[in-house]
Amino acid sequence: MKTLIIVTHPDMKNSIVNKRWVNELHKFPDQFHVHQLYEAYPDGKIDVAAEQKLIEQYDKIIFQFPYYWFNAPAMLKKWMDEVLTHGWAYGSKSGYQVGGKKIALAISLGVDEQELNNTGIYKYPLEELTRPFELSFEYVKADYKPLFAYYGIEYNSSDEWIEKSVPLYMDFLNNL
Numbered sequence: 001m002k003t004l005i006i007v008t009h010p011d012m013k014n015s016i017v018n019k020r021w022v023n024e025l026h027k028f029p030d031q032f033h034v035h036q037l038y039e040a041y042p043d044g045k046i047d048v049a050a051e052q053k054l055i056e057q058y059d060k061i062i063f064q065f066p067y068y069w070f071n072a073p074a075m076l077k078k079w080m081d082e083v084l085t086h087g088w089a090y091g092s093k094s095g096y097q098v099g100g101k102k103i104a105l106a107i108s109l110g111v112d113e114q115e116l117n118n119t120g121i122y123k124y125p126l127e128e129l130t131r132p133f134e135l136s137f138e139y140v141k142a143d144y145k146p147l148f149a150y151y152g153i154e155y156n157s158s159d160e161w162i163e164k165s166v167p168l169y170m171d172f173l174n175n176l
Contacts, residue, residue: 002030002031002058003061005022005062006035006064006076007037007064008038008065008073009073010074015066016157017165020165021166022034022036046078046083048085051083055083055098055101058101059101059102062103062106062176063076063103063105063133065105065107067107067109067149068110089140090141098137098141100141101142102145103145104172105133105148106149107126107147108153109149109150111152111154112152112155116129127146130147145176148172
């Protein structure tokens with residue numbers, strides 16, 4: 001079954017690594033369905049019923065986004081608030097429509113990995129900083145998987161560094 005990749009990047013045309021990942025994913029239409037939230041909803045008005053129907057079609061869902069200000073882009077939070085509704089995603093009469101689906105995050109970061117740990121300047125590892133995602137998806141009974149992260153884009157945006165990320169990301173997706 002295909003994997004749904006929900007891409008949330010507010011400036012994809014100026015993206016470096018996320019744009020490269022999306023271009024790679026498009027090479028495999030039988031394996032991946034790429035859904036770009038900012039492209040689908042340029043006015044910010046999410047079609048909740050359409051999003052829920054889309055989610056119901058997939059057993060594996062990846063949320064791909066750049067990490068900045070210690071969070072995801074605003075559209076992803078809005079998407080979660082509006083799409084993961086009581087009665088559909090959670091609640092005693094919901095049927096937990098996301099329940100059992102494998103869900104993971106694929107994150108690009110400007111900072112180097114060593115900056116995100118208990119001895120780094122940002123004090124906490126990325127897994128700790130993304131706990132709200134883990135808890136949210138566990139709350140709706142999804143099968144939350146370890147995240148994929150590619151660090152250092154701010155310091156090294158060379159073609160070689162970006163290309164190095166592609167097989168790593170693809171391996172992550174294919175082994176989910």
